[in-house]
Amino acid sequence: MTIPRATLRLQLHQGFTFDDALAQLDYFVALGVSHLYTSPITTAQPGSTHGYDTVDYGTVSAELGGEAGLRRLAAKLHERGMGLIIDIVPNHMGVGGAHNAWWRDILEWGRHSAYARHFDVDWHSPDPALRGKVLMPFLNAQYGEELAAGRIELKFDARDARFYVAYGPHACPICPTDYAALLQSTNRAGLDALAAPFQGLTTQPDDQQRATDARKALLAFVERDGTAPIDFVLEAYAGADPIARERLHRLLERQHYRLAWWRTATDEVNWRRFFDVSALAGVRVERHDVFEAVHKLVFRLYADGVIDGVRVDHVDGLADPREYCERLRQRLVPLRAALPYIVVEKILAHGEALRDDWPVQGTTGYDFMNDVGALLHDPAGAEPLAEIWAGIAGTRASFAQVQLDARREVLAAYLCAELDHAARALHRIAREQTATRDFTYASVHRTVAQLALHFPVYRIYPANGLRGPLDNRYFDIARDAARRALPRASRAVLEQVDAWLGGRTPDADAQAANNKATRAVRDAQSTAQTGVQNGPPNAPLSHALIAQRTALALFSQLTAPLAAKAAEDTAYYRYGRLLSRNEVGSDPDDFARSVDDFHAANRERQRRFPHALLTTATHDHKRGEDTRARLAVLSELPTEWGAALRAWSTLNQPHRRNDVVAAVNAGDWAPGPMAEAMLYQTLVGCWPTDLDPGDEAGVRALAERVAQWQLKALREAKQRTNWLAPDESYESDCQAFLFDILAPQRRDGFLDALAGFVARVAPAGALNALLQTTLRLTSPGVPDLYQGTELWDFSLVEPDNRRPVDHALRAAALDDAPPAAKLPHWRDAQVKLAIVRRLLALRSRSPELLREGSYLPLEVRGALAQHAIAFARRQGDACAVIVGTRLAATLIEGQAPLVASARWGDTAIVLPNGWNVPQWHDWLSDAVRTADGENTLPLRDVLAAMPVAVLSNLARAHA
Structure with missing residues (x-):
């Protein structure tokens, strides 16, 4: 491998x-x-x-x-x-537009398309207007309005002789079964002749080939005579004339799709989407x-x-x-x-x-990103920061409570079609069994909704339609919560839904009875010589299992997007105790992890998935790895942070919008207390290390980046604006507030205060970042480097985290100097780049050491033991000791991300018995270290030059 x-x-x-x-x-x-x-x-x-x-x-x-x-x-x-x-x-695939041949084919031929089963389309929708059709929710306004405005047009593609309906970038083919009527609509002899091969076409596969042959004649005609005759057809369906518009409408009604306003997708889409994105089909x-x-x-x-x-x-x-x-x-x-x-x-x-x-x-690697991120947070800051946030939000709700509220909203307003699909699949099962045929759709719908609302993980993974013990561990949590939430009358439905969702296989006795009845019907039909071909005796069992597995899949394909949308795309933007814990793969209520927790996670990964990716930044992260590392420092300084928030809020009160209204309706001003507090956290986290508050162009560029984040954050929070119904006035007021507080005239006020606070926390943030980088490159697994993050990554959510990378700048910064030599100039991030290069060189020098080597947590003794983490890796004769500083905001003196050597006092790492290495070479400083007589490594020596150290008995090749 x-x-x-x-x-x-x-x-x-x-x-x-x-x-x-x-x-x-x-x-x-x-x-x-x-x-x-x-x-x-x-x-x-x-x-x-x-x-x-x-x-x-x-x-x-x-x-x-x-x-x-x-x-x-x-x-x-x-x-x-x-x-x-x-x-x-x-x-999923991209649909809409005009470039997906599979999707265009099902629009053209409906359920008889060769690709009709390639997508999760419900061809048997309970809505008569969608039976046998695909919802196309891409109109910018209501269908009638767009039709009347002439924005839905019949067109002809001369390249392959196809009629289609165009709406903006979307092209929806007309089924060839309508070509005869189209070509005959102008009563022109040439076109009438071309219509003949299309007469009597159906959507069956054999007729699809006939249509292909007929198109060839149409194409030859167009190549010979041009498209002028076809233009008369198009004019007959042009939307400007009411009669023509009605003709176009009737034509559209006969197609295998229904053009609709984009907002209908939430309630009516009859195919599986990627989350709630109607441009991506499952x-x-x-x-x-x-x-x-x-x-x-x-x-x-x-x-x-x-x-x-x-x-x-x-x-x-x-x-x-x-x-x-x-x-x-x-x-x-x-x-x-x-x-x-x-x-x-x-x-x-x-x-x-x-x-x-x-x-x-x-x-x-999201799991590792969470492990290392939680390690950087001080557990002592959890409660003080929660108190600060409660004062701002006006509630002491935990993240779990905020997330549950978000789940309710997302399920009702964004994923109701997906809930409907899962509920209908289960209701179909109920209708097919005599014991449950009276379970109503509404009761099944309520039950599924409650199960989904309380599901503690993304989904379950049944085998052969049955849940295993681990699945039950999570399903039972949701079932018990649903039982408490549902009326007593729904409990029987809940128990049955529990069974259908993998609790047990279809009842054997019921199946035996069904099989017997099926055989009796088959015998009667045979006696009557009806000629009806029946399935084998076990057909009902097969059908029941298929129905149950279908319901299971639909339920899992509901709980997964619900979990993601409610947490990552809603609650993360509502709950602001500390935004560094609001990250993909993290639980903000799981505020901090101990060193022992981190070691346990590393050892478990090494045991089970030793070659998993280790990441701390991705194309989907909410905040860059170094943004989070800096914000984590606030967990160590909650009192200072609370004071700064109060001071900045008072300082910037004149720039709020609608503050007069706020005096009557507290919190109605823009941006509002929670959005304002999250904005300050964001500014602290992403303020560049080299940005001077007097640099007008630099501050303006930062403001424009933060404005993109702010708009997304406000809409994702779904409180005063959202993607479905944006409040552009509120959004504009929030943006104006942002640009006002960062305006050049605030240099001697808020800008200086902000820059001063950043200067206070930035060294500890940089130390966290260097520790995070070192742990990613030395822990069990395969380190993954996201583009450009070799230097400081103060990015925000996309598109900010996908900005172009200046590779030339990074290449020019490469040299052979040790990271320790670059620490005094840490603001230019070359120290981080040097750590990446040195540790990748160590992995190249001895690939098995950090890829396959054993993992051994090391004891740290002394007064500052809680401020260090240490572990060892060993493979054969090669070994390494990794040491890092943590929770150092109160230990750092000055502006360097380093704890002074003397501060470590008697704190030391205890080496394993038998590790008698004469000399340890530090790959990050090029220093040589020696254990003392007690086989310990004093941190006053090991961490004298850098906040992290990677010691090995392997010397660098040129050292």
Whole structure:
């Protein structure tokens, strides 16, 4: 197996292509990573900046450089001894627009399309207007308004002789069964003749081939006579004339889709989306034919040695993640001698672990990001900060309570269609059984809603339609909470839904009775010589199992997006005790972790998934790794932080909007107390280390970045504005407040106060960042470096965290000087870059040491023991001791991120028995350390030059 030594994540798009990555190859080699790890490479919607809206799984994106560009990059990587891992998106595709051939085909042919089962479409919607149709919720206003305005137009594509309806960038094909009527609508002889082959067409597969042949004649006619005759057809359906508009409407009513206002999707969409994004449709990759079609390119690239592994995006969106991972590995393994490297994007709840029976190397690293992030927080700050936030928010609600409220809102306002799909699947099961046929849809709907609201993890993973003990551990929590919330009359429904959602297989006695009845019916039909062909005796059992598994999948595909939307996209923007804990994969109520907790997590990862990715920054993070590291310092200084908040709020009160109203209705001013407090945290976290408050251009650039974050944060909070119904006046007032408080004339007021506070916490924040970087590069697992974060990463949520990277700046900063030599100038971040390079060099020097080596927590003794963390790694004769400073805000003197040597006093690391290493070489300072007579390493020596140290019996090659 090709296990990466370290990966570097690159966000590819038309502004940064394969060739652009290739141009930086020398830098990547010098940095020391072993594999590039890219965002999706398949063809996405034109202009996509992320690649997650795939429209063609079978081709490499031309915007990125096409397959030739990909192969050029891979070849050069292999020449340099490196590899390539790609992100794949099996869960969803980009729809709408005009570029997804699969989606266009189902719009054209409906449920008889060759791709009708490629997407999770409910072709049997209870809504008569959607039966056999696909909802297309892409209109900017209501259907009638857009139709009357002439923005929905009938058009003709002369390149392949197709009629289609155009709306902005969206192209919806007209079914060929209507071509005869269209061509005959103008009573022109030439067109009447062309209409003949289209007469009597149906949507059946054989007639689809007839339509293809008929189109060829139409295409030949257009190539010979031009499109002028066709233009008469289009005019007959032009929307300006009421009669023509009505004709167009009737034509649209006959299609296999229903054009609709985008807001209808929340309630009526009849296909599975990615979360609540109506431009991304769920793919049924659990079907064998779909799986093969989705992965055909991946298999070919892996077989050809172009790629070495994959990162599976949003694995929890799949019907059966375990089965998917098994199938993926089974298909990849025979293609090459080297085994594939597979990691999955999986968000683990507090206390949850990745399942042992998934044949993958581990997760993409959000769990590690949470572990190390929590380690940086002082548990003593949790309650004081909670008190401060309660005073601002006017409530002492925990994050769990805030999240539960968010779940209710998201389920009711954003995912009600998904709830409906799951409830209807269960109600269908109820109707098919005599014992439960009187369970009403409303009672099942209420029950499913309560289960989803209280589900403690993203989802469960039943095997063969049955929940296992671990699934029950989580399901029982939701069931017990639902029982308390539901009326007594619904408890029988709850117990039955519990059974249908994997609690047990369909009842054997009931199935036996059903089988007997089925045989009796079959015999009677045979006697009557009806000619009806019946299924085998076990058909009802098969049907029951299929129905139960369908319901299970739909329920899991509801709980996963609900958990994500409620936490990451809502509650994280409502709860502001300390924003550094409001991160993907984290639980803000799990405020801090001890050193022992961190060691336990590392040892567990080494035991179960030793090759999982370790990350501290991603393309989806809410705040950059160094933004979070700085904000964590506030947990050590809650009193100072509370005083600063009060002072800044008073100082900036004149800049609030609608403050006169606020005197009557407290909290109605803009931005409001909670949004204002979160804004101050954000400014403290992302203020650049080298920004002078007098630098008008620099402050303005920062304000513009924060304004993007602010707009997203306000809408995600869904309190005074949201994405569905934006309050643009409130949003404008909030932006004006932001630009006012950062205006040049505030230099001697708020700007100086803000910069002064940042100066107070920035050294401790930098120390946290260096510790975080060191732990990521030395803990069990594969360290992942997100593009550009070799230097300070004070980014915010996307698109801020996907800004272009100045690789030239980073390449110019590479040299052989030890990180310790760069610490005095820590603000330029070269010390961080130097740590990354040195520790990647250590991983290259002895790959097995930090990849396979044993992990041993080390005891720290002395007065400041709680301010240090230490562990050892050993593989054969090679060993290393990793030491770091933590919770140092009150220990740092001056502006360097370093605790003075004398402050450590008697604090020392106790080395394991038998570790008689004559000399320890510090890879971060080039110093040589020696253990004292008690086989301990005094921190006054080990941490004299740097806040972190990596000591090894392996000397650097040139040392």
